[in-house]
Amino acid sequence: MDPYLTLKISPDATDEQVRTAYRECMREFALKDEDELTEEDRIKMRNFDNAYDEIVAQRQSNGGYSGSRSVDYTEIRTQIRKNKLNEALDKLNSIPQQAKNGEWYYLQGLIHQRKGWFNAALENYAIAVRLDPSNQEYNQAYENMSNKRSGGYDTRSAERQSRSDRYDTCSCCDICKGLALANCICELCDGDENYCCCC
Amino acid sequence: MFGYIRTDRPELLVKEDTLYKAVYCSLCRTIGSRYGITARLLLNYDATFIALFCAAINGIDLELYKNSCTVNKCKRCYMCRGAEEFENYAADITVITAYYKITDNIRDSTFFKALLYRLILLFIIHFHNKAKKFAPEIESAAKLYIERQSKTENEFNIDPDMAAYPTALFGEFIFSNIPCSCNQPDELEYFGRCLGRYVYLIDAYDDLPDDKRNGCFNPYVNYPEEKDSKIAEELYITAAMTADALNEIKLLKYKDIIENIICCGMVKRIDSIRTERRDGSISDTENKSGRHR
Numbered sequence: 001m002d003p004y005l006t007l008k009i010s011p012d013a014t015d016e017q018v019r020t021a022y023r024e025c026m027r028e029f030a031l032k033d034e035d036e037l038t039e040e041d042r043i044k045m046r047n048f049d050n051a052y053d054e055i056v057a058q059r060q061s062n063g064g065y066s067g068s069r070s071v072d073y074t075e076i077r078t079q080i081r082k083n084k085l086n087e088a089l090d091k092l093n094s095i096p097q098q099a100k101n102g103e104w105y106y107l108q109g110l111i112h113q114r115k116g117w118f119n120a121a122l123e124n125y126a127i128a129v130r131l132d133p134s135n136q137e138y139n140q141a142y143e144n145m146s147n148k149r150s151g152g153y154d155t156r157s158a159e160r161q162s163r164s165d166r167y168d169t170c171s172c173c174d175i176c177k178g179l180a181l182a183n184c185i186c187e188l189c190d191g192d193e194n195y196c197c198c199c
Numbered sequence: 200m201f202g203y204i205r206t207d208r209p210e211l212l213v214k215e216d217t218l219y220k221a222v223y224c225s226l227c228r229t230i231g232s233r234y235g236i237t238a239r240l241l242l243n244y245d246a247t248f249i250a251l252f253c254a255a256i257n258g259i260d261l262e263l264y265k266n267s268c269t270v271n272k273c274k275r276c277y278m279c280r281g282a283e284e285f286e287n288y289a290a291d292i293t294v295i296t297a298y299y300k301i302t303d304n305i306r307d308s309t310f311f312k313a314l315l316y317r318l319i320l321l322f323i324i325h326f327h328n329k330a331k332k333f334a335p336e337i338e339s340a341a342k343l344y345i346e347r348q349s350k351t352e353n354e355f356n357i358d359p360d361m362a363a364y365p366t367a368l369f370g371e372f373i374f375s376n377i378p379c380s381c382n383q384p385d386e387l388e389y390f391g392r393c394l395g396r397y398v399y400l401i402d403a404y405d406d407l408p409d410d411k412r413n414g415c416f417n418p419y420v421n422y423p424e425e426k427d428s429k430i431a432e433e434l435y436i437t438a439a440m441t442a443d444a445l446n447e448i449k450l451l452k453y454k455d456i457i458e459n460i461i462c463c464g465m466v467k468r469i470d471s472i473r474t475e476r477r478d479g480s481i482s483d484t485e486n487k488s489g490r491h492r
Contacts, residue, residue, distance in 0.1 A: 116393055117364070145436060150435065151431065
């Protein structure tokens with residue numbers, strides 16, 4: 001099926017319009033949990049992914065981008081490290097659509113993360129992982145954020161976690177056991193059968 | 200908008216809880232002496248966090264002493280010395296943000312509620328005029344970000360990232376301008392952005408049913424009602440990323456209390472709103488089916 005028809009856009013659509021249409025198509029599935037997705041939903045999602053990838057690949061092969069395919073992202077990484085996020089974003093947006101690969105989406109995700117746009121960051125990391133599934137850096141960035149969804153992620157320092165765990169393991173049974181043992185020890189020392197005052 | 204940055208009390212040591220309350224009580228006294236007795240009503244836990252964070256990052260050893268409560272003279276409470284500069288900073292932020300919050304509420308409320316807010320504003324204007332002289336840079340930043348926030352909320356197709364950004368930038372401003380001798384500007388800015396985003400989004404989550412009913416702006420209004428868990432997931436991610444941002448900052452003192460607020464307190468707030476929402480929807484379902492709880 002024609003990829004433009006799948007994403008419901010015209011072949012003259014700009015790269016930004018293609019991307020927006022893809023996001024709109026995927027939005028209804030993004031709101032569902034993993035176990036709520038039916039087989040039909042998964043097929044539709046695969047079709048949208050394939051249509052988007054096909055359009056990107058077509059434009060890459062037809063495109064007039066005459067420069068080198070391997071864009072130097074080192075400078076952008078340096079700018080992100082120095083917290084010059086707006087400059088990094090401008091440089092990233094100046095790269096034509098045809099050259100946007102996993103690295104591009106990963107760096108955009110990183111910029112969005114530092115800006116505090118966590119939803120957009122997660123989306124960009126997901127696309128980077130999809131375009132380059134073997135890249136450990138992209139996978140780590142995606143999992144690092146995705147694992148925090150459940151709310152059970154304990155971000156306290158290790159010292160504080162262990163202190164909390166120590167108190168959590170002291171139950172009523174532990175207290176009774178402790179008292180019974182103390183009573184036995186007191187009997188041994190004192191010699192009579194009465195409970196001593198410390199119990 | 201206020202009161203979402205609080206401790207998870209069961210996880211605090213007694214000495215930590217005492218110190219936290221002492222900062223709160225000292226801040227109450229500072230606001231009263233700086234602005235006036237009725238200004239104390241504006242006190243909130245967010246300002247307490249800011250004052251304590253400033254002391255923590257500067258490594259100030261707060262000295263506790265017993266004093267009588269400024270509101271109830273018969274009650275004895277702990278207060279602290281050593282954080283006057285930070286308390287002034289937190290007090291100025293409290294008054295200025297309260298003023299702009301009330302003006303924002305007037306715009307978004309029905310006629311009678313707006314009338315009540317205008318009455319409250321009559322009291323706050325006097326404090327706000329004082330705050331403008333004490334902290335002109337905070338005043339101009341707050342004015343700028345409130346205007347930017349209302350401009351953003353009037354645009355179409357706003358997702359939570361864009362909606363929360365102006366408040367995130369105000370958070371960045373607050374934490375990058377704290378009276379501080381440390382050299383961690385980038386880390387403080389990022390932490391401020393994360394915290395500002397959290398405050399905006401959890402307020403939106405809490406107000407969602409009212410905003411839907413009254414037709415007010417809310418970035419989550421288009422999320423389906425049964426997808427409450429998706430909104431909670433976004434909030435959990437924000438809370439966890441804020442905690443990661445805190446770990447990048449070097450705190451010289453009171454790390455335990457600050458960690459309790461950021462790593463435990465934030466998640467606890469989200470959980471309590473979720474539980475309320477769930478209990479509310481269960482009771483609605485039972486009422487509709489004719490059974491009583």
